Amino acid sequence: xxxxxxxxxxxxxxxxxxxxxxxxxxxxxxxxxxxxxxxxxxxxxxxxxxxxxxxxxxxxxxxxxxxxxxxxxxxxxxxxxx
Numbered sequence: 001x002x003x004x005x006x007x008x009x010x011x012x013x014x015x016x017x018x019x020x021x022x023x024x025x026x027x028x029x030x031x032x033x034x035x036x037x038x039x040x041x042x043x044x045x046x047x048x049x050x051x052x053x054x055x056x057x058x059x060x061x062x063x064x065x066x067x068x069x070x071x072x073x074x075x076x077x078x079x080x081x082x
Contacts, residue, residue, distance in 0.1 A: 001020075005012050024045070026032065031046040 003014055033044045033046045035042045
């Protein structure tokens with residue numbers, strides 16, 4: 001399939017048909033990894049890895065004398081109880 005590169009404001013772009021995106025299992029808004037190999041543009045779905053948060057490690061980074069500041073949330077605006 002031939003696709004034409006189009007001017008898009010300050011950059012150039014490629015518009016993919018819905019069928020191509022569905023076949024590649026890519027949705028609008030997804031992040032993709034773009035690489036150049038031997039003069040070819042390779043577009044792959046980005047593999048996102050989430051690091052597991054270690055609460056003990058985060059707490060160890062806090063200063064021992066840490067005191068949270070009070071926050072003024074303002075006056076009640078509904079039926080919340082204070």
